[in-house]
Amino acid sequence: MSSSVSVANENGVAVVTIDNPPVNALSFHVRKPLYDALAALRDDPAARAIVIVCAGRTFVAGADITEFGKPIEQPELRAIVALLETIAKPTVAAIHGTALGGGLELALGCHFRVADAGAKLGLPEVKLGLLPGGGGTVRLPRLVGALKALGMIVSGTPISAGEAIAAGLADAVVDSNLLAEAIRFAREMADRGGPFVPVRDRDDRLAETDLAAFDAQAAGLAKKARGLEAPLACAEAVRNAITLPFDEALAAERLLFQKLVSGDQSRAQRHLFFAEREAAKVPGKDLQKRRIERxxxxxxxxxxxxxxxxxxxxxxxxxxxxxxxxxxxxxxxxxxxxxxxxxxxxxxxxxxxxxxxxxxxxxxxxxxxxxxxxxxxxxxxxxxxxxxxxxxxxxxxxxxxxxxxxxxxxxxxxxxxxxxxxxxxxxxxxxxxxxxxxxxxxxxxxxxxxxxxxxxxxxxxxxxxxxxxxxxxxxFVGNRMLAARGSENEFLLLEGATPSQVDKALVDFGWPMGPFQMGDLAGLDIGWRNRKARGQTAVIADTLCEQGHFGQKTGRGWYRYESGSREPVTDSEVEALIRAKAAELGIGQREVGADEIIERTLYPLVNEGAKILEEGIAARASDIDVVWVNGYGFPIGKGGPMFWAALEGGPRIVERLEHWHRQTGRPIFEPAPALRRVAETRAWEGAGAR
Structure with a gap:
């Protein structure tokens, strides 16, 4: 039918093969011929059953991510799944490699799923700041139960073929000859006769749901979301599958998906998806790699x-x-x-x-x-x-x-x-x-x-x-920018903030912990040793270290840690030390707000990133984002410091840096030339080395 979808008849079983390397993504050029093939086979008397299989190393591993956020050319995945559910003859998905996202949703449109023993099945859309948009939140609970579906969808973690058959997601698992076994299975189902019930009409597992237990599990997952919208939307969509009729739950899923896909968090996470794949590329197509065996x-x-x-x-x-x-x-x-x-x-x-x-x-x-x-x-x-x-x-x-x-x-x-x-x-x-x-x-x-x-x-x-x-x-990139982020920490304390206020501002922003709690975890003696080696000082941190207060390992640092606990407790002696040092230096203390803390810590971080681009230390702004999300805990929902800076707006960051430069005279606030160019163009492209 096309280069990406072909149909063969194996003694009455129609085999529909998707071939869209490398991962058989459901791009438009796959969806259109797939829909046409299934529509023709639905009424073809020569086909007693249908098997959907994929060429290459995997089943459909997801949708075409490059299409997200753009007008979708019809037919979309939901239409293909709806078409599958109108077919009276048995339909079987033959799964090898990975059936992920839209791939698993396509399989959920079939009556049966036969998986290779090494296959993985899952709905990982949450990792892109999304929820399954092709009916996954409504159909998966009908096969595996609402609690199991909630865990799979909110975590985005695939399960093995063995787990899938135990949960009810797969109907058979085979060790070899997947296609032959799937054809045999389909023929056996056809011989047995129908009616064949589509997944959408299987409500038995939903009827078993303890809604109170579901809500308790969802609440626990919500606590771990740390400001991310997608996990909460996933939980809401699965709950809708329990409480609403199928079509209403499906429509609600779509609305939630559309809200997420147009939001900044999903844009940020999709940005990171592509950025990670770009970051490690080395110029030169024909480089001969060396063998690494020991x-x-x-x-x-x-x-x-x-x-x-x-x-x-x-x-x-x-x-x-x-x-x-x-x-x-x-x-x-x-x-x-x-x-x-x-x-x-x-x-x-x-x-x-x-x-x-x-x-x-x-x-x-x-x-x-x-x-x-x-x-x-x-x-x-x-x-x-x-x-x-x-x-x-x-x-x-x-x-x-x-x-x-x-x-x-x-x-x-x-x-x-x-x-x-x-x-x-x-x-x-x-x-x-x-x-x-x-x-x-x-x-x-x-x-x-x-x-x-x-x-x-x-x-x-x-x-x-x-x-x-x-x-x-x-x-390099990470630690150089970390120094810029931390350059104002002691000044903020001397001017009136407390360690807990600074940490709270950063945690509220989305960090897993603030800089002072992180310092206690790593050990204050490490930074002390590095400062001494470079002839630098930090008036408060150095005093704490001189007192033997190195953080969690000594029970005291910026915070107290009672009886070996890792839970930080505000230390009044540290706050008194801060006030005393401020008085010694003649610094008047005042109220320091969360917005000021963010500006004086994260804007210099971005500014240093701009300098790194200017110098060619990083090839792309997105490389810096990959470093900071994966190595330092920058909130994934904000896409990394450079992506976040673009959302904040270059002009605002430059204006605020100039403000703090006037206030303090410290060079950390002098906007980098690359950042000024971003302020003019509102884009990082071309803002790097000149």
Missing amino acids: VGIIGAGTMGGGIAMAFANGSLPVTLLETSEEALRRGLATIEKNYAVSVSRGSLTEEAKQQRLGLFKGSTDYADLAGCDLIVEAVFEDMTVKKEVFGKLDAIAKPGAILATNTSYLDVNEIAASTSRPEDVLGMHFFSPANVMKLLEIVRAERTAPEVLATVADLARRIGKVAVVVGVCHG
Whole structure:
């Protein structure tokens, strides 16, 4: 019928094949011939049953996201599903790979679903700031029950084929020959005879729903939403499936979808979806990537151990090097303990734990790194120490091995220059805990070979990281901007704000926690040590550290922590210290509002991002957004600092920065040239390096 949809008759069973690589998205050029094929087959006496299957590596993995927010060409998915539900003969979705979003909604339009044992099924629209817009919130509860559907839709997490058949979402699971088995199943259903009841008319599971239990579960999920609209809308739509007739619930779902798709939060989350895919791209179509089969990690401390786990989690053998047997044993014991915690939580099986532990080889001899294809240094953040390590690596690493430093701040060019092979050197800045945090800043030094960048970017995806390629400067993208965000924190306190007021303003904005609570969690001694190394001071934080108040680990920092609790409690002594320091410095205190706190912390953050673009440290504004959402907790519903800045409006940010520059005289508030260009054009495109 078309290049994307074809029909074949297999002894009375019509097989409709969708072929729209790479993921068989339901674009218009798929929907139109699919609708026409199903309309023709509905009344075709030669077809006793219909099987919908997909070519390539997956079933339909979703809608065409590029169409969201635009006028949809007809027929849309809802019309195809409605057409399926008018077909009296048995219809079967043959699912392999992933049936996600619109793909699962298409399958829900069929009478039956036969899945390959390795298939995943889910409705992940919430991760794009949306809810399922093709009837998923109304049909899924009719198969799996309202509580199960609520959990699947609000989390957006796919379930396995085994879970699907247990829940009632799949009717059969097969280990091989999916299409043949789906045809056999369809023929068997046709022989058995109808009537075949569409999912829309199956109300038994809904009738079983305990509405009070549903509302309690929905309330718990709402608490976790942290200002995101989509999870709440998803819960509302599933509740409508319980309380409203089918067509009314379907219409309500559509209204909720339209409201979300036109809103800033979904625009922000869709922006991030594409930004993550763009961030790790390395120019050059025909770059020959190097093979990475064994990884070496130098340092088995918190960072080194976490990095080693990240590679083992990606099924890569790891040689873990330490300076002493005691340090090595301690590091390996921590790794085993971390995996044991995952087993106790049910996120890892005992078998998988043992498999991962089997990938580790401990050593105290640099010679044992000679066979590694990638070696990551994760030692103390000191240039002399790191250059000494790279000198040793230069002597023992095999030709073509990639040498990476996990530095958070230091000059990767200087580190690379300490070797005879600077083209093989780059930065791999993991975020702690490295086995959990998604972000990886790949730091491009002046002489890093393009194929080295491409190899590491590809490897990052292999170990489940979101990679962003950045240039060399102090702190790269993330930590450089973090310094800008925190530059006013103590000034805000000295002028009259309290730590809890600053933290509340940032949490209300959407951050998981504020800067002072985060400081207590990380340990105030870390920042103290860094300041001393750079000849800097922070009058209040330094005093707290001199008193031995390092945060949660000592029970006191910016807050008190009672009896080992992680819950911060306002500390009146800290507030008294702030007032005393303000008096010593002759600073009059006043009321500081939430708006001022946001302007004096987040506008400098954006301004530093503009400088980073100006200098070419980041290639795109969207790269900065990916860094901040995945590494620092910037609210996902705001799309990252640069996307949010565009919504705020460049002119407003420039005007307020100039205001605070006049008030304080501090250079942090001097608008960057790139930000001024945004103020003129209202767009980031072209605002970067000139």
